[in-house]
Amino acid sequence: MDSLNSYLIISAVLFTLGLYGVMTRRNGIAILMGIELILNSANLNFIAFNRFGGMEKLDGHIFSIFVMVLAAAEAVVALAIIINLFKNLDTVNIDNADTLKG
Amino acid sequence: MISNLQSINYYIPELILVGSILLAILFDLIPPLKKWNYYIALIGIVATGLFLSMSFGSDKSLFMGMIAIDSFSHYFKWLFLISTFAVLLVSHYTKELDGTHRAEYNTLLLIVLFGLFLMSSATNLIMVYLSIETVSIASYILAGMLKGNRASNEASLKYVIFGAFSSGLMLYGLSWLYGISGTTSFEGVRQALVSNGNPLTIYMSILMMLAGIGYKLSMVPFHFWTPDVYEGAPTPITAFLSVAPKAAGFAILIRFFGSVFSNSDLTPILGLEWPVLIAILSAATMTLGNFVAVYQNNVKRMLAYSSIAHAGYMLMAITVLSNTAIISVVFYLTIYLFMNLGAFFIAIFVENKLKAKTIEEWKGLGFRSPLVAGAMVLLLMSLTGLPPTAGFIGKVYVFSALIENDQFYWLLVVAILNSVVSLFYYFRIVKSMYLVGTDETAKVTPHPVILGCILVLSFPVILLGIYWSPLITFIQSIL
Numbered sequence: 001m002d003s004l005n006s007y008l009i010i011s012a013v014l015f016t017l018g019l020y021g022v023m024t025r026r027n028g029i030a031i032l033m034g035i036e037l038i039l040n041s042a043n044l045n046f047i048a049f050n051r052f053g054g055m056e057k058l059d060g061h062i063f064s065i066f067v068m069v070l071a072a073a074e075a076v077v078a079l080a081i082i083i084n085l086f087k088n089l090d091t092v093n094i095d096n097a098d099t100l101k102g
Numbered sequence: 103m104i105s106n107l108q109s110i111n112y113y114i115p116e117l118i119l120v121g122s123i124l125l126a127i128l129f130d131l132i133p134p135l136k137k138w139n140y141y142i143a144l145i146g147i148v149a150t151g152l153f154l155s156m157s158f159g160s161d162k163s164l165f166m167g168m169i170a171i172d173s174f175s176h177y178f179k180w181l182f183l184i185s186t187f188a189v190l191l192v193s194h195y196t197k198e199l200d201g202t203h204r205a206e207y208n209t210l211l212l213i214v215l216f217g218l219f220l221m222s223s224a225t226n227l228i229m230v231y232l233s234i235e236t237v238s239i240a241s242y243i244l245a246g247m248l249k250g251n252r253a254s255n256e257a258s259l260k261y262v263i264f265g266a267f268s269s270g271l272m273l274y275g276l277s278w279l280y281g282i283s284g285t286t287s288f289e290g291v292r293q294a295l296v297s298n299g300n301p302l303t304i305y306m307s308i309l310m311m312l313a314g315i316g317y318k319l320s321m322v323p324f325h326f327w328t329p330d331v332y333e334g335a336p337t338p339i340t341a342f343l344s345v346a347p348k349a350a351g352f353a354i355l356i357r358f359f360g361s362v363f364s365n366s367d368l369t370p371i372l373g374l375e376w377p378v379l380i381a382i383l384s385a386a387t388m389t390l391g392n393f394v395a396v397y398q399n400n401v402k403r404m405l406a407y408s409s410i411a412h413a414g415y416m417l418m419a420i421t422v423l424s425n426t427a428i429i430s431v432v433f434y435l436t437i438y439l440f441m442n443l444g445a446f447f448i449a450i451f452v453e454n455k456l457k458a459k460t461i462e463e464w465k466g467l468g469f470r471s472p473l474v475a476g477a478m479v480l481l482l483m484s485l486t487g488l489p490p491t492a493g494f495i496g497k498v499y500v501f502s503a504l505i506e507n508d509q510f511y512w513l514l515v516v517a518i519l520n521s522v523v524s525l526f527y528y529f530r531i532v533k534s535m536y537l538v539g540t541d542e543t544a545k546v547t548p549h550p551v552i553l554g555c556i557l558v559l560s561f562p563v564i565l566l567g568i569y570w571s572p573l574i575t576f577i578q579s580i581l
Contacts, residue, residue, distance in 0.1 A: 015274055018270070022263075022267055028259065028263075031263055032263075032266070035263075035266045035267055035270050038267070038270035038271070038273075038274065039270050039273060041274060042270070042273040042274045042276070042277040043277075045274070045277035045278070045280075045281060046277050046280060049277070049280055049281035049284075053281060053284060054284075055284045057285075059228070059280065059285065059286045060280060062228070063227070063228050063231075063276075063277075063280065063286065066228060066231070066232060067231070067273060070231075070232070070235045070239075073235075073239055074235070074238075074239055074262075074266050077239050077242050077243060077262060078242070078262045078263075078266060081242065081246055081255070081258045081259050081262055082259065084246065084249055084255050084258075085255055085256075085259055088250070088252050088255050089252070094259065094263070097255075097256040097259055097260070098256075099252050099253050099256050099334070100253055100256055100257065100260075100329075100330040100333050100334050101330075
């Protein structure tokens with residue numbers, strides 16, 4: 001097995017784990033962790049393609065740096081919202097956030 | 103290719119906007135200047151508009167092919183400027199936002215506006231992701247602006263979880279597009295896909311891309327957040343989210359599918375069948391939006407489902423993606439901006455003055471505020487697509503784009519049946535305003551600024567319904 005394929009398989013596994021986490025977890029923080037796994041699986045793809053795909057430029061590396069910065073920004077906002085949820089409801093379980101429905 | 107340093111000469115409107123964002127943050131930090139923050143935001147938008155109009159007609163690829171300054175993005179930027187300006191004006195006079203950090207609110211709106219500018223001009227995969235995230239992250243905060251309010255808090259929670267999830271899916275799709283092509287520019291990706299693309303991987307990337315963009319358009323099956331966020335968020339933000347990011351989503355969808363997954367004559371690459379996929383999603387989007395809207399009692403929630411349905415109508419034109427289809431969708435978006443913003447502004451007024459959230463509570467508005475109720479009837483007629491309003495003309499152009507290309511007649515039938523359904527729930531509001539009796543007879547009038555915004559937004563709806571040819575000729579001449 002060449003090295004690109006093994007990286008892509010790891011990234012696909014990470015992606016699936018993230019997807020599974022988002023779908024099954026009810027804890028707001030755990031859902032965020034699942035989303036981080038999805039973003040990192042994409043990052044791993046970018047780096048692996050750039051390193052082993054025979055590409056001349058560094059587009060993939062640069063893309064992954066941008067993704068890391070944005071993931072941090074997104075985590076800050078999402079955690080602030082979840083802290084606010086905890087203040088309002090005394091829980092981070094998203095099933096308890098059920099004011100809006102219909 | 104224009105280098106980064108030279109690009110700055112053509113990037114002045116955006117730089118003015120960034121400058122006013124920084125100034126707005128600075129003014130927020132200095133207590134005596136804090137009240138000027140709002141005026142800085144307004145002046146920033148006006149100045150951006152002035153410099154934007156000076157750059158009209160240029161067609162350039164800036165920052166090493168990262169973004170394109172062309173008439174397509176130019177037109178969309180005007181839509182964003184108008185909607186942000188109107189929302190900023192109205193937000194200042196709504197009671198709903200009392201007790202929140204208004205200065206942060208104004209600044210965040212400007213940041214979203216900058217992100218929207220980038221979305222409409224992105225021509226690189228990196229820029230697509232960056233611009234969508236810029237808009238999203240600031241919108242999450244805006245949706246949760248009412249901190250102690252459970253509904254607003256819940257809206258922002260649902261928004262951030264769905265948003266981060268679907269942009270994660272899109273990013274994974276982008277990583278595969280990059281892997282296949284080895285480049286991040288739209289043109290390079292298209293060439294690589296045509297020369298050595300495998301249909302299966304391209305379909306996978308298309309699906310993943312549709313997750314990210316479809317979430318911005320509230321396209322089925324990525325629409326779940328829409329009703330909750332629209333109901334819970336402050337109403338001016340709901341008005342903004344239902345118009346500007348949706349328009350930007352269409353801009354990015356047209357540019358991405360038109361230049362990556364289509365040949366230069368706008369036919370799908372490698373004969374792929376993605377138009378069928380979009381046709382099915384479009385039919386599902388409009389049907390779900392219209393049928394669920396029938397059962398809603400909350401006005402904001404009903405308008406949320408109606409905005410899902412309108413996204414479905416506009417997606418119809420993306421299925422053919424011919425030149426006439428692009429013109430029709432841009433025309434429809436322009437009309438949609440006026441009618442949807444107008445309807446939401448009336449909802450803001452009713453919520454402020456009558457504390458009314460449900461359709462029943464709108465009763466007697468026809469007698470208590472005849473001018474506003476009349477404008478609402480006009481806007482609802484336009485949202486339904488009845489002549490002689492602009493909504494009718496918009497629908498005619500979208501439908502004719504499909505007929506001209508001799509494709510998807512079944513989609514046309516679905517859309518026409520849907521319009522009939524929409525008549526039912528829009529006119530429940532009219533019925534409540536005029537036909538339900540009420541003991542309250544005291545006249546109510548909105549704040550002059552809100553009334554002005556409502557009238558200014560309603561006027562084009564009737565004008566473009568009667569005399570639309572100048573606008574359509576203008577759009578044809580620039581696209």
